[in-house]
Amino acid sequence: MSLRDSKGPAREPVVDVEEGHLPVMVEEVMAALSPAPGSFHIDATVGGGGHALRVLEAAMPHGRLLGIDADASAIARTSRRLERFGEAVVLRQAAFERLREVATEAGFSQVDGILFDLGLSSHQLADPSRSFSFRSDGPLDMRFDRADGKPASALVAEMDERDLMILLRRFGEEPHARRISQAIVTQRQAQPIDTGVRLAEVVAGSLPAQRRGRLRSHPATRVFQALRIAVNRELEQLPVALDAAVDLLRPGGRLAVLAYHSLEDRIVKRFVVTERRGCVCPPESPICMCGRAPRLAPLGRQPLRPSDAEVAANPRSRSARLRVAARLAA
Numbered sequence: 001m002s003l004r005d006s007k008g009p010a011r012e013p014v015v016d017v018e019e020g021h022l023p024v025m026v027e028e029v030m031a032a033l034s035p036a037p038g039s040f041h042i043d044a045t046v047g048g049g050g051h052a053l054r055v056l057e058a059a060m061p062h063g064r065l066l067g068i069d070a071d072a073s074a075i076a077r078t079s080r081r082l083e084r085f086g087e088a089v090v091l092r093q094a095a096f097e098r099l100r101e102v103a104t105e106a107g108f109s110q111v112d113g114i115l116f117d118l119g120l121s122s123h124q125l126a127d128p129s130r131s132f133s134f135r136s137d138g139p140l141d142m143r144f145d146r147a148d149g150k151p152a153s154a155l156v157a158e159m160d161e162r163d164l165m166i167l168l169r170r171f172g173e174e175p176h177a178r179r180i181s182q183a184i185v186t187q188r189q190a191q192p193i194d195t196g197v198r199l200a201e202v203v204a205g206s207l208p209a210q211r212r213g214r215l216r217s218h219p220a221t222r223v224f225q226a227l228r229i230a231v232n233r234e235l236e237q238l239p240v241a242l243d244a245a246v247d248l249l250r251p252g253g254r255l256a257v258l259a260y261h262s263l264e265d266r267i268v269k270r271f272v273v274t275e276r277r278g279c280v281c282p283p284e285s286p287i288c289m290c291g292r293a294p295r296l297a298p299l300g301r302q303p304l305r306p307s308d309a310e311v312a313a314n315p316r317s318r319s320a321r322l323r324v325a326a327r328l329a330a
Contacts (some may be wrong), residue, residue, distance in 0.1 A: 023054070024316070035112070037059060109128070110249075130143065134200035168223060179206050186208075257324075258322050297325060
């Protein structure tokens with residue numbers, strides 16, 4: 001049975017009144033994770049806590065949830081928001097590549113469900129101190145954890161033109177990477193590119209007017225994506241975190257991943273395919289020599305997309321793709 005009946009009536013998006021926030025595909029996520037009283041779950045990217053709140057409500061009584069986020073401000077907000085659940089909630093500030101370590105230390109070594117929501121939260125986009133948005137006139141930082149690594153402004157200021165072009169192509173799939181990288185290198189000599197607005201202006205100004213007019217989104221969207229991915233090492237961390245998640249799931253436990261661009265979704269898709277197959281021996285090998293058993297089975301149609309009603313109510317959900325898999329017995 002599919003996780004969502006595409007022929008049935010569209011569900012109304014769930015509005016998180018307390019935070020003025022719309023958690024993406026929350027009903028589909030709930031169906032995927034199937035939280036029940038007494039169940040244990042991990043939200044590996046807890047963000048604003050919208051999904052965590054719903055999971056905890058379904059897991060009461062006696063259920064527990066571990067929420068992890070690299071962003072200290074997200075942990076602080078979610079701590080206040082989920083305070084009424086008391087000791088049923090454990091929150092930790094950490095990058096999700098540390099999932100195995102953090103979960104084990106917190107007593108979540110075997111759980112019923114794990115969620116990754118790989119998108120930015122509304123709070124992060126609105127934070128003027130980090131310039132996740134090209135509308136921000138604050139420092140060009142883009143780090144989830146501001147105590148770790150270099151800000152995006154350092155990459156923009158220090159990378160040579162060729163390396164910057166490669167970065168924009170690899171992490172942003174930016175078709176105009178060469179033209180944009182040339183403009184950045186030229187413009188930073190006249191004036192530092194150290195705010196979101198300034199970077200957006202340089203990127204937009206590097207493209208002919210007719211090209212800008214044909215774009216469906218802001219010309220700097222892919223550039224901001226590329227820098228954010230590089231600064232936070234997102235694509236490096238994701239396979240590590242997914243592997244840890246499978247080890248932490250009980251047999252029958254559910255893994256749910258919300259991705260928002262093709263790079264992330266491709267990693268998740270390939271990971272699930274590999275774990276479904278099990279064997280990693282070369283195709284030319286006549287028999288399996290690795291002895292690796294399948295660990296995951298995909299559930300339902302892959303990927304699920306938000307309904308038209310949800311996209312209308314929350315345009316940021318339009319690129320979301322949800323993949324779900326169940327842990328097989330060891």
